[in-house]
Amino acid sequence: MFAPNFSFEQEQQFFLDIQQSIENQSFDRLILSQYKGELAQLEKMTFRQIDLQGQATLSCLYHYPTQDMTKNYSIDEGLEKIAELLSQSKQANLFTLHEDVQLKKNKKKAMLSRQKKQAEATKIEQQHNREKHRYVQQQSPFLKHLGITDEKGQVIPSMARKWKQINKFIEIFSNAYEQIDASQQALNIVDFGSGKGYLTFALYDYLQAQNKTPLITGVELRSNLVEFCQQVADEVGFNHLDFFEGDVRSYSPEKLDVMIALHACDIATDFAIHTGIRLNASMIMCAPCCHKELRPQLKSPEVL
Known part of the structure; x- marks a missing residue:
C-alpha cells in the first residue's frame, strides 16, 4: 500500500482514515x-x-470553471494521487458510511474534525449509493448545455427518460x-443521425474517462443541430x-472502429451497416428505423 510522507500529523491521520475506509x-x-x-484553474x-x-477503481472528477x-x-x-493533491489542498472532506471527517490547513497548523453518523442515516446512504451508480457523471457540463440537467447539476424532470436512455x-x-480490442488508445467513431447529440456527447465523455482518445464524428442532416452540437x-x-452536415451517402470516413446508427431514417441504416462492414469496423451498433419505409405501404380502408 502506498505510504506518503506528510509534514502534518493531522494530515497523515486524515490520509490513514481514507486508506482504512477503502x-x-x-x-x-x-x-x-x-x-x-500547479494545475491551472483547478x-x-x-x-x-x-x-x-470487475476491478475496484478510484474515479476522480476534476472540477474546472468551464469543464469537468x-x-x-x-x-x-488513486491513493498516490490523493496524497499528492491532499498536500496541495487547504481543505479536504472525507465521507464514509460511519462518519464525516474534515481537514483544514493553514500555514501554521492542520485541524481535524469528525462527526459520527446515525445508523439509520448510514443505511439510507448505502441504499442511495447503490441506486446512484451511473456510467455518466451527473455533474458533467455537457448535460447542462444539452438541457438534461439544471444549473445545480440536477436532472430536469422532463428529461428523466432521456437521462436513463443515455446511461443504458x-x-x-x-x-x-x-x-473488442480495448487496448488501442484512439478510437475512430462515427454516429450517423446524431441528432442533438445526447448519446454522442455521452460516449465521448465516457471514453475520455477511460483514459482513451475518442475521435468521434456526429453526422446529421439538419444544419441547425450540427451548428448547435459543434x-x-x-x-x-x-x-x-466534430459534427458534419450530411448523411451516410455524403460522409465517408477513412477509418472506422465503431459505427453507430440509431434510428437513421428510411434505408439510411442499411447504408450505414454497409459502411461499417466495408471499413472493417470492430463494432456496429444499430437500431433501424421502420416507419418511413412501412408507413407509405399502409393503405387506409375506403371508409376512412
Missing part, C-alpha cells in the same frame, strides 16, 4: 478543495470508488467494448468531437 469498504467520497498546486477534486470491468474531467485510477495509483446506451456500449463541443472542451 479497506473496510465504508468509503463514500472524498472532496479536496481550495487547491493551490477548483476541486471529487473521488469516488467504482467497479470498472474524469480520470480513473487503480486503488494504489453507455452500459450497452461498455459491455460490447470489452469484447458549439457545445467547443464550449465543454471536447476537442476531438
Whole structure:
C-alpha cells in the first residue's frame, strides 16, 4: 500500500482514515478543495470508488470553471494521487458510511474534525449509493448545455427518460467494448443521425474517462443541430468531437472502429451497416428505423 510522507500529523491521520475506509469498504467520497498546486484553474477534486470491468477503481472528477474531467485510477495509483493533491489542498472532506471527517490547513497548523453518523442515516446512504451508480457523471457540463440537467447539476424532470436512455446506451456500449480490442488508445467513431447529440456527447465523455482518445464524428442532416452540437463541443472542451452536415451517402470516413446508427431514417441504416462492414469496423451498433419505409405501404380502408 502506498505510504506518503506528510509534514502534518493531522494530515497523515486524515490520509490513514481514507486508506482504512477503502479497506473496510465504508468509503463514500472524498472532496479536496481550495487547491493551490500547479494545475491551472483547478477548483476541486471529487473521488469516488467504482467497479470498472470487475476491478475496484478510484474515479476522480476534476472540477474546472468551464469543464469537468474524469480520470480513473487503480486503488494504489488513486491513493498516490490523493496524497499528492491532499498536500496541495487547504481543505479536504472525507465521507464514509460511519462518519464525516474534515481537514483544514493553514500555514501554521492542520485541524481535524469528525462527526459520527446515525445508523439509520448510514443505511439510507448505502441504499442511495447503490441506486446512484451511473456510467455518466451527473455533474458533467455537457448535460447542462444539452438541457438534461439544471444549473445545480440536477436532472430536469422532463428529461428523466432521456437521462436513463443515455446511461443504458453507455452500459450497452461498455459491455460490447470489452469484447473488442480495448487496448488501442484512439478510437475512430462515427454516429450517423446524431441528432442533438445526447448519446454522442455521452460516449465521448465516457471514453475520455477511460483514459482513451475518442475521435468521434456526429453526422446529421439538419444544419441547425450540427451548428448547435459543434458549439457545445467547443464550449465543454471536447476537442476531438466534430459534427458534419450530411448523411451516410455524403460522409465517408477513412477509418472506422465503431459505427453507430440509431434510428437513421428510411434505408439510411442499411447504408450505414454497409459502411461499417466495408471499413472493417470492430463494432456496429444499430437500431433501424421502420416507419418511413412501412408507413407509405399502409393503405387506409375506403371508409376512412
